[in-house]
Amino acid sequence: MQDARALTELSSIKSVSPVVTSNAVAAVHEGASHSIAQLVGTYPSYFEAMNKPVTAGTYFVNDDVRAARKVMVIGRTVAEALFGRTDPVGRSVSVSGVPFTVVGVLKESGSSGMQDGDDVAIAPLPAVQQSLTGFGSLGSIVVQATSAAATETAQAEVTTVLNQRHGVTSATEADYRILNQATLQETVSAATGTFTVLLGAVAAISLLVGGIGITNIMLVTVTERTREIGIRKAIGAPRSAILGQFLLExxxxxxxxxxxxxxxxxxxxxxxIAGIEPVLVPSSVVLALGVSVGIGLFFGSYPANRAAKLRPIQALRHE
Known part of the structure; x- marks a missing residue:
């Protein structure tokens, strides 16, 4: 806590939120039970710093922190598990045997890596320390810079202060770690881009193999139906009809x-799957079907043209 208080004095820092966490916390409401993946104890400034808006109710405030009130803001997953369709705001939840009152519900954020970002509850720091974690060391300190442009300056100032307080003279001696959200975002974006390229390459190879398979199947079909094609042409079927039939197939x-x-x-x-809930995007379905049609037309064009160019006499002689 002394480190957190020292950081509040920095000019480039907008807010400082000390954080303690407890994982897999049992919560019960009127017979319904749920193991909350992560219970966070912190200050109200945490919500803005971590971009966690509410869709129902409100946040807890500094008065709640000072009074160590047992109030909490819960994620969508927790709300649905304990309350179903009922509005949870104002209702009581027993957290490890301690009653907490729900004051707000967080906006849905979805999965983050292997963790459900909505399976979370946030409460005043002293309340969580009294009920669950005790008054030991903090798990982390969330620091918000005054602006995006001041992020690097803020990080440098935080590093200087912590080095002084911890007696650190070189980076290898540091007993703490600083994670910059901007840097993390760049790393995640780069990894996502690489993953997207790999998936695209796999998809392209799959489409190519599938297209070649369609070509081979249609060539075999044309060979097996050569006499049929000859008969149709002999009775007056135009080339476009033969071409259209095989393209359609x-x-x-x-x-x-x-x-x-x-x-x-x-x-x-x-x-x-591994805490991640897949979502089917309608536009992706349309794209998939559109690509399927395109693959069929492209790879079916050669067999269709071959069938359309058959001469009736040669086709009728085919055994």
Whole structure:
């Protein structure tokens, strides 16, 4: 706590929020129970610093911190697990046997890595220390700079203050670690970009292999139906009719594959994988079906042209 108080004196710092956390905390409300993935004890400034707006109720305030009131703001996952469709604001939740009153519900944030970002509860720091964690060392200190431009300056000032307070003379001796959200965001963005490129490469190879498969299947179909094509041409079927028929068959074959993929994706959204809940985006479904049609037309064009160019006499002689 002394470190946190010292950081509040820095000119480039807007707010300082000391944080303690407790994981897998049992919560009960009228028979419904849920293990909260993370219970955070902190100050009201934490909500702004970590960009955690509420959609119902309100935040707790500094008076709640000073009085160590047992109030809390809960995430959407916790709200649905304990209250279902009922408005949780103003209701009591037993957290490890200690009653807390819900004053707000956080805006849904979704999954973060392997963790459900909505499976969280935030309460005043002293209340959490009294009830769960004790008054030992803080887990972390969240520091918000006065502006985005002041982030690097703030980090340098924080480093200087902590080095002085901890007697650190070199980076290798530091008994603390500073995580810059801007740097973390850049790292995550770079990793996401690389992952996207890899997925794109895998998808492109899959489409190529699938397209070649469609071409081979349609070539075999043309060979097996050579006499049929010859008979149709002999009775007056135009080249465009033959071409259209085989293009349609190739497109339908590709579209069936696309629909199968969409169906598998839909089934996959019913399950939570490693704490991540998949979401089926309508625009992605449309794109998948559109690409399927394009693949069918492109890779089916060669077999269709080959069928359309067959001469009736040669086709009728085919055994």
């Amino acid at each position: 190739a497109t339908l074959l590709s579209l069936v594959g696309g629909l199968s993929g969409v169906l598998v994706a839909f089934v996959g959204t019913r399950f939570t």
